[in-house]
Amino acid sequence: MDNRNGERDKMTRHYWMGGNRSYEQDRFFEQHLDKSLWQKADGPEQWDACWYTGMPDPEYFSQVGPGRKINHIPGNAALTVKSRLYRSLMELRERVQRQDKGSGHLTDRLAFVPRIFSMPEDYHDFQEAALENPGKRWILKPKNAARGKGIRLVDDPADVPMDSSWMVQEYLENPHTMHGRKYVLRLYVLVSSVSPFRVYLYHQGFAKLASAPYDEDNANNPYSYLTNPDVNALNLDAEIPVEFVDFDRYRVWLREQGHDDEALFARIEDMVALTCLAALEPMRERSRVVGADTRGCYELMGIDCLIDESLKPWILECNLSPSLEVCAGPDSGGDIEEGIKGALVADMVEMLGLNRPVGNEADGSMVERLVRETQAETASSGGFRNLIPGKDPSAYLPFMALPRLSDWVVAQALSDRPLKQPRFERWVAEETFSEDLVYLYDTRLGHLSSLNETASLIWLMATEGAGPDDIAAALVDAALKSTPTAPDAWTIRNDVWNTLADWINNRFLVQSEGETAERAAPESSRASSSEASATISMVLSCGRFRARFFTDSAPLVSRIENLLEPMAVADESGMDSLPRLEVVRDTPGFTLILDGQVIRSRLPLSAVAPALASCLATHAAGHDDIAIDAGLLAGSDQDSPMFMVSHTEPSLRDALTLALAAQWRVEYDRGALLQAADEYRVAGLGLPLQDTAREGLFVPARAGLTGNLGRVPAVLVPTENPLQNKSGVQAMAVNETLRHLISSCCGEDGRPLDTDGFTRLAGWLEGRDRYLVDMNNLEAAAAALSGRCFEKAPQKESGSL
Template sequence: MTRHDRQYWMGGNRSYEQDRFFEESLDKSLWQRAEGPENWDACWYTGMPDPEFFSQVGPERTINHIPGNNALTVKSRLYRSLMDLRDRVERQEKGGKHLTDRLAFVPKVFSMPEDYHAFQQAALDNPDKRWLLKPKNAARGKGIQLVGDPADVPMESSWMVQEYLENPHTMRGRKYVLRLYVLVSSVSPFRVYLYRQGFAKLASMPYDEENANNPYSYLTNPDVNALNLDADVPVEFVDLERYRAWLREQGHDDEALFAKIEDLVALTCLAALEPMRERSRVIGADTRGCYELMGIDCLIDADFKPWILECNLSPSLEVCAGPESGGDIEEEVKGGMVADMVEMLGLNRPSGEESGGSMVEQLVRETQAEMGRSGGFRNLIPGSNPSAYLPFMALSRLSDWVVAQALSDRPLRQPRLERWVAEETFSEDQVYLYDTRLGHLSSLNETASLIWLMATEGAGPDDIASALVDSALKSMPTAPDAWAIRNDVWNTLADWVNNRFLVQSEGQSGDRDTSEPGQRPFPETSTMLSMALSCGRFRARFFTDSAPLVSRIESLLEPMAISDDAGKDSLPRLEIVRDTPGFTLILDGQVIRSRLSLAAVVPALASCLATHAARHDDIAIDAGLVAGPDSGMFLVSHSEPSLRDALTLALATKWRVDCGRGALLKASDGACVEGLGLPLQDTAREGQFVAAQAGVTGYVGRVPAVLVPSENPVPDSSGVQAVTVNETLRHLISSCCGEDGRPLDTDGFTRLAGWLESRQCYLVDMNNLEAAAAALSGRCFEKAPQKASGGR
């Protein structure tokens, strides 16, 4: 290819600031800008391109992404990838910890909706722990917030919850996160680099545990802190060179810290190696034309332990800080990094360099040449000790193995494999593999059968390949392609390891783990709540086995609990079961509500009980009940969603009397109301509920007055204003129902209106509660309600 013949194209969710360093780094005597995406030799794409972009990549046609990178760059996938790696390494070690312990560097993540119940259990088990709610596929700090009530966490698949790391190390009193730039230059063989420079990104306000809800205190994202108008320097970057000098001034060992960081980065990238290889295979991408530059965020805690927080696809190359707060250095670092990357990848080198020699020689020469021109990038894999990371690969491919062999200062022992979730059976000369997880039986051809048998008897991949080559030499008229046979053996074994049929053998034998990879069942719990409930004329046996739900709901149901009796087994079964997503409410096998969050369970259950409280011509009223200060019982409408039970709870607090929710207007006694004992919703504490009290629950009596709370001021300075029956009906009717939750028919409506005719109805000013409470307590009402015979 002659000078000026190569073309580059820049696309995606891009701005010139994202592109300019790449464009400036290209040798203009070799490159010219393409007119469109149809014809390019180098593609620089911000974001992730469609699969068709990878159809023609190769050694002479490059793109800055690797298929399957979402195993790292989607926040929830990062955690899952590292946990899958940890599971496999833990199985390899069989009780050993020297490798497994190196993988404990990522905060726990719960991916919605499949991990919803596991998160609720973790929140229950760790009541003092804080959690971060994050969008799975957002960037630049968008949507991140501290979790208030764990029950309010959304169940939609776009969300995840991450463990909040307490006790961060601070710089000048402010929390910081290190932005590391990581380059995967090759998938086969696997090559990973860490750039010598990067940044400490500082929050714009001092870190304060008491003020951790302030995003400018606990978030370090420049886009978030740029909005802090109260900060003198809202966005501040400190480059890693100055950061490390500052650490040394403070008496810390920066070399030891960054050795840990390098190990974390290498292991993080290894967690995505097989997903990248597999996705590339599926879409037909030649990975020789693929590379990936990522921005990895790393937090340092007060004990100087580094934690990987997230990996960012197409990290921002814009200059975010002003000149006075590190912007000039930021530009120098980012520009120098992209220039070093372009040089290392050979984009500015003439095409058609030497490619002779054996495959081993070509792979080793290519790796050594790349490492030799790496500039500010430090090679982590294969690294100075190439054997160090081989145990973390499911199984190294032949290209990884020969490069590691060539760069090592001592001979490497071939990996040995053993069965994991597969057993073999024989039929004549054929081997069948039985997957103990899935109950699936598959057959192997003659060559694969030999590979399986030799591997499970302890032969290494190269030993197996040598046996196959020797066999081919005896049966073929021409010499076989030894490299191709060797490569096939390594790939076949690696595929079996990825399927968990085999695993690298380390340590002593132990029990096999036959769990499905990636399978996350509901957290085990020994908690079971079973109680008989009575709500009006409705009785049921209630069940749930969710510990977080039991913790939240048990005390709220106690007022409605009745003692077990001889007929308990004949009661309808009311249960709340864990589902995906959330919870499902079931009555006698019929689904009443599904996809309920933990926060939504109590309102749903209360609604179910209220709508089943009536029989025949009864009227169930989902409203508050509060005893008067001296006598009487007030029925309080809660038709306004923003107010709910606020007035009921406020009056009960001021008068120091009992309150509850739910009333049954019985057909047999048209004047009396029975308290149902449903929990009240405390709007002052979002998502919290208060149990009904004994002074109201189960008591039957007359209600002389009905109260309607108002957010708008009432004209009367007393805070109380009489209203008509029709106005009261307008507020109350939506909370009333007949048998089986049906809306009131004509007779029911007439009965309710007639009942209200003989009550006093008041509008109560929620902005003037002191006066309203005093006015209501001074009114003369009927005699206090009496407890019904046989009441609870």
Template structure:
């Protein structure tokens, strides 16, 4: 009988060709539509409609719920959820919990924004990687230059940067492993015997660690390094392991640790995959998943799982002389072995004449016999090794583990976790202490719950239900469905954290439940309460975050009241953590909301400047240069002159301040300078020159008219409460500007401009011709 295959998604010839070549041409033809197929090879994640008719005879290369691994932020959360459960089983950090320490810390935006800011403040020497949550091929990855500037939107995450990677020939590398989940129930996981060390194209050291060609190993990134002799280099595992042995390392010990990390990573997805299959009505027997897991090896030869890739690239990335030929051979063999393992080229069998238990064992043994280059991790050579990491083994997992172990295994026992019970005459009532949910159990579920919480194992509970059925049914009951109901019910409760597997005596550190990690540790609250003065106003500033307190400290110091006692009753200016970012509230009114840390110094200054003017005053948001050796004289640089003020302050050794308050009688007070207080005289107003259309022209300085200056000044001026200037204030500002030296200055010529400015200040004004330099 001819069967049909369909290839869809974000397709390319390179992604499809190995799959198509591996199918038996005598059995398979390409389908004419996306509805008529018995095998689907889909690059990317298909929609739920693709899973409607999957089953043992209609298979697709994806498992619903795989995004708990293949979305970067969810991968970390999934492994941490598994770690929480195991730590709860051990009642502290024991050997099983420590086996899960293989992932760098991840902060998912926006919910982890403040946790990241706290971590960055507590670890100022640590570096972090900014990554898009759902991108591939290294797109968008970069080192965080300033933690205060990280984006807060939901498409980003921050990952701890591992500072001391193991290097090969001086270059950083990441191992690409090909991992196959062939079955959800029972859970079967394989890793391919071959893979690649993907090398960066530049040597790794502290000096060039910020160069993407040094710290990123993605071939798509390094292919852009045109200066590298070999921009993309893949080293297959045979050569990599031989090189490790040459360096005196134990390659078998390393790959045993890698296998364990990979198996545990996949176990974190077992229950989410089962639940998603159930939710969309997919038969998991028709689903399998090939993933590309990237591991970094540190200088202590410890493996770290970095990410798990959906539909890993099957393109040949390396050149022929830098691993490309071997890469093609490995990827072709990988897909051919996958097609054989999942049985696509096997004839369709009829209904088996076996019990469900025999079917589970027989199907697994047949799959293991045709695994080719895939090495089985779960159930593996020691099936009981991974049973404690399941919320609770399903019945299929249990009977398979017992069969492959060749000996009886002790039944798992259960303990209460987040559920409280109330037993009435009619039923058992359960209350979820974590979510606040309440449920009433039926008669069978009540028996299962009560027996499980009293220490009975699943099969003992099933025997009780089976005995009861013998007295209530006309014929002999089928034991397998009853056993399956008990195991599934207990596993579902364990997945919801109502129950947890009880630890045995050889594990745990005896510290009790209080040793287990909290669901979400509380951020420390560090209140700062201080009085700030800005012009005519005083406010009491309060903040609740140490990272925020440190970030705005330079601004606070310039407004801080130190000499005079402040009144007891002052307007309150509060800056508090929000979800995400920070919100500023002045006397109960929101000034700004959900701004990133990097925006808070500017927001604080703007708020204080708006509060600074009294009646008749004008606040000006401009830079101020305090000239050395010229007492009481300042130069004002209008908005937009950041580069100009910095270059001039360096050339003239001037102190920089910000903000002026113009009062009656042309009295001017600085708002925020290192030496706030006292009046000063503004000698000149400088406006930064826009870049000329002719790049050969250099304007050093040119006198401006009052109208030209006001065009620049009005947008940066305000009256009481931040309102626009009144007619009288506009007139006062115009008169004040008219009495100043006003110049357009080219900040590309700081030396020449400084000479002009110094002459203006020393002479107190006068006539100066503008200077022009021809390039």
């Protein structure tokens, strides 16, 4: 797009119309441009105003600005694509519900959209919903079609297509009817500015009537349940197939029926404002990505809403480039339809200032300019009613992820009372500190990000209860003391608001309804509505390591609670300051976290127990200790010897430990700590053992061995290779045993053994018997080992046994 002003007539401005053009769609826009100021462009290369039917390519937005406007906003698909509309409103509802903390005073206002299932990702959810609600009807819609094309009621939920071009919407039963016919209200909504956000609803619109009487039992008649004029125009049996009733006549009729039309339209206005707010951040972000100056973008949409028999409005869809064609005949509202649509476009052109010279934006401060622009626009809005910022500019600020500075200063200037700055609380972020910097951990995704010095200060002040302008004032004061020139206070202020907004969009923070920010549990550690509430909070002891363990996932609690019991500390007094070890629900799977540091992420449920055991084992050793991830066997007698079993062979793991425990009827454990203060005895760690007979399942260690010291007369190494020795056992050299055992050993903080540790382990092995055990001949091996080891065990108290 070439916008070189030197090659253009400086007095005459150019307009261009493109996209899915039609005379009916273009004519009102062209008619209402002042011909003394505007000339039609020869092509898309030169224009000051573009009227585009449909969505233009991103390059159209590269040159827009205050003097060069286009009738679309990047990111409008968050509203105008049917499946995206539902998702946008659900995301807004989720965030507002988090702010509500169960009070519902904000969330309840968002209950105006029927449930939507987007194919193919929601196919199984839809089938479950259909099964649970056998009497409910559903309507099938193409995601990107218009004018009623492809819409039909679902006969059999099993036949719903899974193709990505389709969606299924909950069918709203019991609609309000006019003269016995179902109707939908067509509303005309204008978003004139993204920053600051300004939304208008046109005072006129239409009730679009179906062409056949509404009949709950006549589901096969599209003229009974569909109100689209393109569909009803095909009803040859109808006296008036397409009928539009303007809002003036509709409101009179409502009053005649004894209804409060003012109350209904107040609810409609609130619904429209909240719907547009659901797309605010997607529009801002997409505009940033394509490089659009949003001062040159606006969006006129057609919103359809259904009124149910209780006179509650429901939003059905938002239409991009709403039809400006006159659909009804002269006797069924066509003349009124043409007058309303023409006046709608005329008022829009006037309000946007397309027939006025581009003003000098440099006059006054930034705040003065923003307020002046907003006031001038609303003063010339004609039949458009301003919803945002509206009569009460503070009313919709809580529904914004965070007002940007432009929203805030306009709301402050137009409000009849002082506004309280937003306050914040953590949502899915936890912070850790290193020197003067803050590191943020995303509890959903397991990502750790670092903040620079300024961002760290913003984060700390925000989470301690400071508002954005308070934070900005502190930064300006600091800059005044450290720089010789006066800082740009507006830029600093704007950066603070934008930084906080980015964190809220990432769900690190959320606006708080309270006066001060409250500590909030991470989203991923809170039970979802579909999951039963269950928690574990216990102190675990594994060797030298102590930690408070926490999780609140019911399936996980069921799976691991008994595995942790051998390591659980009964008396937790004086242990409040222990490290926090937690498993949080994530997307996808689970994340294992130790004191804010991610140990493992994206874990399936079956992998949590081994990951947790590995974490505990690698932290079990203290200074000069040696932790060995191996099996232990011992009799119930306190003086009974222990036997260590290597399990480094992945296919065998704890098979030999459990098999010998069954043969000998003795206690078993996993994990051993060779303590620095005791050269010969080891302590059991109490880690769970993998039951190789049942893949993926674990069994708890026997509590009698956990933490208790015992002598080890022999180390056993299983093998799947048959031994020639009929006894099932074969002596091993120290070096060969080391080769099997060393990968399971670690020192303090999970570090590999240093030279001293390696030498100590080798010396310790020299004093043990060492046997290779044939897994194919376990009965003979068990008998041979029992005779060799249990009889030798009491012979020595220390040194080699």
